Amino acid sequence: MQQTTPLQISFEDLSYSVKVRARPTSDDDQDGKRRWSPFGKSRYEDKFILQSLTGAFRPGRVTAILGPSGSGKTTLLNLLAGTENAGTTTGRIWVNGRPASGASLRLLAGFVHQDDVILSTQTVSEAITMSIILRPPPLLSVPQSPETIVNHNNPQNGGDITNDLVLPAPASAYRTKGAKTKHSHAGHANVHETARALSLFGLEKCQHTVVGDTSEKGISGGERKRTAIAQEYVTQAPVLFLDEPTSGLDAHSALMVTHQLKDIASTGRTVVAVLHQPSSEMFELIDDIMVLSEGRIVYLGERSGLVDYVATLGYPCAMYSNPADHVFNAVLFGNDVRHMGSQSDAVARAQLLADAWEERSEGAKAVRALVACPELAPIDSSLFRRTSPPTIQLRYLTRRAFLNAVRNRLIINIRLAQAAFFGLLIGLIFLNTQHRPVAVQRQNFAGALFFTAVTQFLLSILSVVNVFTHERTVFVREWRSGYYGLPAYFASKNIVELPIQVILPIIYACISYWLLGLRHDGGRFLIYTVTCIVLNLCGFSFGLLLASLFRNMATILAALPAMFLPFLLFGGLLVNTGNSTVWLRWLQWVSPIKYGYTAMMKNQFSGYVVDGVPVGDSYLEEVDLGPMSIGVNIIMVVVIGLLAWAAAYLALLHLTYKGRGDPIKNNAKKLQMELEGPPDPRFLNGNKEARGETNPA
Numbered sequence: 001m002q003q004t005t006p007l008q009i010s011f012e013d014l015s016y017s018v019k020v021r022a023r024p025t026s027d028d029d030q031d032g033k034r035r036w037s038p039f040g041k042s043r044y045e046d047k048f049i050l051q052s053l054t055g056a057f058r059p060g061r062v063t064a065i066l067g068p069s070g071s072g073k074t075t076l077l078n079l080l081a082g083t084e085n086a087g088t089t090t091g092r093i094w095v096n097g098r099p100a101s102g103a104s105l106r107l108l109a110g111f112v113h114q115d116d117v118i119l120s121t122q123t124v125s126e127a128i129t130m131s132i133i134l135r136p137p138p139l140l141s142v143p144q145s146p147e148t149i150v151n152h153n154n155p156q157n158g159g160d161i162t163n164d165l166v167l168p169a170p171a172s173a174y175r176t177k178g179a180k181t182k183h184s185h186a187g188h189a190n191v192h193e194t195a196r197a198l199s200l201f202g203l204e205k206c207q208h209t210v211v212g213d214t215s216e217k218g219i220s221g222g223e224r225k226r227t228a229i230a231q232e233y234v235t236q237a238p239v240l241f242l243d244e245p246t247s248g249l250d251a252h253s254a255l256m257v258t259h260q261l262k263d264i265a266s267t268g269r270t271v272v273a274v275l276h277q278p279s280s281e282m283f284e285l286i287d288d289i290m291v292l293s294e295g296r297i298v299y300l301g302e303r304s305g306l307v308d309y310v311a312t313l314g315y316p317c318a319m320y321s322n323p324a325d326h327v328f329n330a331v332l333f334g335n336d337v338r339h340m341g342s343q344s345d346a347v348a349r350a351q352l353l354a355d356a357w358e359e360r361s362e363g364a365k366a367v368r369a370l371v372a373c374p375e376l377a378p379i380d381s382s383l384f385r386r387t388s389p390p391t392i393q394l395r396y397l398t399r400r401a402f403l404n405a406v407r408n409r410l411i412i413n414i415r416l417a418q419a420a421f422f423g424l425l426i427g428l429i430f431l432n433t434q435h436r437p438v439a440v441q442r443q444n445f446a447g448a449l450f451f452t453a454v455t456q457f458l459l460s461i462l463s464v465v466n467v468f469t470h471e472r473t474v475f476v477r478e479w480r481s482g483y484y485g486l487p488a489y490f491a492s493k494n495i496v497e498l499p500i501q502v503i504l505p506i507i508y509a510c511i512s513y514w515l516l517g518l519r520h521d522g523g524r525f526l527i528y529t530v531t532c533i534v535l536n537l538c539g540f541s542f543g544l545l546l547a548s549l550f551r552n553m554a555t556i557l558a559a560l561p562a563m564f565l566p567f568l569l570f571g572g573l574l575v576n577t578g579n580s581t582v583w584l585r586w587l588q589w590v591s592p593i594k595y596g597y598t599a600m601m602k603n604q605f606s607g608y609v610v611d612g613v614p615v616g617d618s619y620l621e622e623v624d625l626g627p628m629s630i631g632v633n634i635i636m637v638v639v640i641g642l643l644a645w646a647a648a649y650l651a652l653l654h655l656t657y658k659g660r661g662d663p664i665k666n667n668a669k670k671l672q673m674e675l676e677g678p679p680d681p682r683f684l685n686g687n688k689e690a691r692g693e694t695n696p697a
C-alpha cells in the first residue's frame with residue numbers, strides 16, 4: 001500500500017441529538033399514560049446521544065473506540081463518516097485544520113459498516129475486484145496515455161510490485177483500437193490487486209465461493225467481514241472507519257484483522273475502529289484509545305496511558321488482567337459485574353468519569369492542545385474518493401446483473417415455466433372457443449383476454465419486486481460507498497431485465513393464442529403478442545416503482561392491492577366503465593389493464609363474423625370499451641409504463657439523496673474545494689505559538 005498524506009481528524013464540542021417521544025410528565029394520567037385526544041399533539045424532546053466531544057484521531061495510528069453497549073460509538077463513527085443524519089449535530093470538525101463535516105469526510109474515508117451488505121451472488125474475489133474497478137485507488141485511477149497504462153517493467157519503480165500497479169484503462173481506452181490489449185492489461189492489474197488483497201486478508205480459500213445470505217449459505221461470517229474490509233482496503237482511502245470489524249470473528253481472525261489495521265495505519269492512514277472486547281494481544285496493537293460512556297469521553301489518548309490513568313481514578317489494573325476488560329468491569333461498571341445497577345446509576349457514574357476526564361485530567365489538556373495545534377499538511381485532489389467513468393460502471397454493473405440473474409437461474413426457470421404454464425392453462429380451459437356458440441365465444445374470449453391482461457401485468461410486477469427488493473439494500477449501501485451512480489445502476493438493471501420481460505410474454509402468447517382459437521391471422525397474432533409484451537413491460541415499471549418506494553416485501557404486499565385492485569376493477573370486464581360511478585370513472589384512464597384488455601378485445605372482435613353473421617362490432621358496442629383504436633390503446637399502456645418507470649427512477653433518486661449528509665446534495669465539488677483550501681487561521685496562529693514563532697510584543 002502506498003504511503004499517503006497524513007490526515008488528522010479533530011472535533012470540538014461535537015454533540016448529536018435526536019428527537020424522541022417525550023416521557024410522561026405530571027400533567028399526564030397517574031398511570032403514566034397520556035389521555036388520547038384527537039387534538040393532542042405528540043410531545044418530543046431532544047435525546048443527546050453524543051455530548052460535547054472534543055478529540056482528535058491521528059494519522060498513522062490505529063484508534064480504537066471502546067465503551068459499553070449504547071454509549072454512542074457507532075453514532076460517532078457514523079457521524080464522522082457522514083452516514084448519520086437523522087438528528088441534529090452541533091460542534092466543529094476539521095481535517096488537517098480545514099473545516100469539515102461528515103459529508104466532506106465521506107469524500108476521504110472508507111467505511112466498513114457493522115452489517116456487511118454485499119450482493120449475495122457475488123464471489124469474494126468478484127466483490128473485491130468490483131471495488132478496485134469501480135473505486136480505483138489513486139495510482140490506478142489517474143488517466144494515462146495508453147503507453148503508460150501497463151508498465152510492469154518500469155525501472156523507475158525498481159520492480160517493486162506495490163509500485164507497479166497497472167492503471168485500469170480510462171473509458172476512452174475501452175473504445176480505442178487497441179482496447180482489447182489495454183482492457184486485458186487493466187484486467188491483469190485488477191487480478192493482481194485482488195490476489196494481493198485475498199492473500200492479505202486470508203481469503204484465498206473462499207475466493208470463488210459466493211457471499212450468500214440467510215436463505216442461501218455462502219462464506220462464513222468472519223470471511224464476510226474480512227471481505228468487507230478488503231473492499232475498503234483496496235481503495236487506499238487515507239482514512240478508514242470500521243464499525244466492529246472483529247465482532248463475530250474467532251480470536252485468531254480478530255488478531256489477524258487488527259494486525260492488518262496496524263499495517264494500513266503504518267502507511268500514514270488514519271484508522272478508527274469501534275472494537276468490542278479486544279483481547280490482550282489486540283490491545284497491544286492499538287495505538288490510541290477513546291473510551292465512551294453515555295455519549296461522553298471518559299478517556300482519549302495513547303493506549304499505554306490508559307491503565308495509568310484509570311489507576312489515578314482509584315482502579316489499579318491487576319497484573320495479567322486484560323486492560324480493556326478491566327476498564328469495562330472495574331471502571332465503567334464499578335467492579336460489581338453481577339449487578340448492572342439502574343440506568344440512573346450508570347448515567348451518574350458516566351458523568352463522574354467524564355467530568356473527571358474533562359476537568360481534571362492532563363490527558364484532556366493534551367487532547368485540547370492537539371486539537372488546537374493540528375497536522376496541517378495540504379489536502380490535494382488525489383486523496384479524494386474516485387469513481388470510474390459511467391461507461392465502465394455501466395459495463396461492469398450490466399455484467400454483474402447478468403451473472404446475478406444467471407446464478408439465480410432457478411428464479412428465471414420458474415418464470416419461464418410460469419409463462420408456459422399459464423399459456424397452456426388458459427389455452428386448455430378455453431380450448432377451441434371459436435367452434436362454440438356465439439354467446440359462449442363472447443364470454444370465453446372476453447374472460448380469456450381479461451385473464452391474459454391481468455396475468456401479464458401482475459406476474460411481471462411480482463417477479464420484479466421479488467428480485468429487486470433483495471437488491472435495494474445492496475444498491476443503497478453501494479451507492480453511498482461511492483461504487484457507482486444511479487444512472488449506471490438503473491440502466492444496467494433495465495438492460496438485463498428487459499429481454500426477459502420480452503421473452504416471457506412471447507412464450508405465453510405463442511402457446512395461448514392458437515390453443516384459444518383466436519382469429520387465424522398473422523397480423524392479429526402480432527398485435528396480441530405486442531400487447532402482452534407492453535403489459536409485461538408496464539408491470540416491470542410498476543414493480544420497480546413499488547420496490548423503490550418500499551423497503552421490504554411485506555410493505556410492498558400490503559401496498560400492492562391498493563394499487564392493483566382499482567386497475568383490475570376498472571379493467572373493462574368487471575365494471576361497464578361507461579356506466580360506472582361518474583366521479584370514479586377516471587380510474588379507467590390510468591388502468592393499464594383496461595388499455596391492454598381493450599386492445600386485445602378490439603383485435604379479436606372488430607369485424608368478427610361467425611357463420612356469415614357479423615357479431616363482433618355489436619358486442620364491442622355493448623361492452624362499451626371506448627372509441628380509442630387498438631394502436632392508441634397500446635400506446636397508452638406504453639405511456640403509463642414510461643411514467644411509472646420515470647417515477648421509479650425518481651423514487652430511487654430520492655432514496656439516494658435522502659438525508660442531509662449526502663455529499664452530492666451538499667455539493668461534493670464545494671466540499672472538496674473547502675478541504676483543499678487553506679486551514680482555519682486560528683490553527684495557523686496556534687501552530688506558530690506552539691513553535692514559538694509569534695512575537696510576544
Ligand SMILES: Nc1ncnc2c1ncn2[C@@H]1O[C@H](COP(=O)(O)OP(=O)(O)OP(=O)(O)O)[C@@H](O)[C@H]1O
Nearest residue numbers: 018020049067068069070071072073074075076086
Ligand atoms: N435515531 C435514534 N433515535 C433514538 N435513539 C437512538 C438513535 N440512534 C441511536 N440511538 C440511541 O443512542 C445510543 C447510542 O447508540 P449507538 O448505536 O451509537 O451505540 P453503540 O455504543 O454503538 O452500541 P453497541 O456497542 O451496542 O453497538 C443508544 O442508546 C441508541 O438506542
